[in-house]
Amino acid sequence: MKPFFLFSLLFPFAVAALGSEIVPEGAEVRTLATGFKFTEGPAKGPDGRVYFNDIPNERTHAYDPESGETVLWRENTGRANGLWWSPDGELLYCEGGARRVSRQKSDTITTVVDSFEGKKLNSPNDLVMDEHGGFFFTDPRYGKNHDDRELEKMSVYYVDAEGGIRLATDAVTKPNGVIFSLDQKLLYVADTEEKKIFVFTVGEGGSLSEKRVFYDSGSDGMTLDEKGNVYLTSEEVLVISPAGKRIESIPCPEKPANVTFGGPNNQTLYITARTGFYAIDLAIPGAW
Numbered sequence: 284m285k286p287f288f289l290f291s292l293l294f295p296f297a298v299a300a301l302g303s304e305i306v307p308e309g310a311e312v313r314t315l316a317t318g319f320k321f322t323e324g325p326a327k328g329p330d331g332r333v334y335f336n337d338i339p340n341e342r343t344h345a346y347d348p349e350s351g352e353t354v355l356w357r358e359n360t361g362r363a364n365g366l367w368w369s370p371d372g373e374l375l376y377c378e379g380g381a382r383r384v385s386r387q388k389s390d391t392i393t394t395v396v397d398s399f400e401g402k403k404l405n406s407p408n409d410l411v412m413d414e415h416g417g418f419f420f421t422d423p424r425y426g427k428n429h430d431d432r433e434l435e436k437m438s439v440y441y442v443d444a445e446g447g448i449r450l451a452t453d454a455v456t457k458p459n460g461v462i463f464s465l466d467q468k469l470l471y472v473a474d475t476e477e478k479k480i481f482v483f484t485v486g487e488g489g490s491l492s493e494k495r496v497f498y499d500s501g502s503d504g505m506t507l508d509e510k511g512n513v514y515l516t517s518e519e520v521l522v523i524s525p526a527g528k529r530i531e532s533i534p535c536p537e538k539p540a541n542v543t544f545g546g547p548n549n550q551t552l553y554i555t556a557r558t559g560f561y562a563i564d565l566a567i568p569g570a571w
Contacts, residue, residue: 310564312533321338332345365377395442405437407421415443419489478499520539537559
């Protein structure tokens, strides 16, 4: 494919930190591509490229760290948001507009799940896959028009490796970003209505219990580094220790929406933020 956007290593944005365990001294947020409407859902692919969505334009793009090129990967994405690559090379999409979770293998796209107990999903937003081949996904609803909603609550669901869906928890108000702890025994869920990050204990078969507040802040998407620190997207990228303490903040040129790790040694933090796609090299590798 021909590059859709190509603005690599432009417009460096200095980070205020003088150097820390997370952000090396002199590190800068750099612009990789721009000209989008609203970027979201970054995910590192098996080919090393980082895939992300431009939700309103219904396009998925792929950024190559080696060449610096960003190319168009898929069109008509159903306003896809969160992405996740499975170990066998399938790309999972949370298609909020199409109200389904889909799977892409080569050029074939199929529906994984689009309903629960016979009722259409709200707007799948973000997902994370576990070691058993299943995944959790959040199902909020955004926008003013809720006339076609069939589910009373906005919940978190679990889909097993065979495609069976179950309610993981409805003890949330408007779930958005979701990520595992390092050992996958805990699930962090960002609630944009409550403006809190909740953490749940993961049980057998995708059940969630023992809800508690992890951090008192809203967030959109999230990711994790290899020390278990949680990266939130608020007005800045906030780095929260496993104990729930803020240990770093990374200012961005635009308000961030989501983050993921990739690049050499998995130490580059990629940031989707409104009209742009950004990156900064950090001192600690990512877990995912």
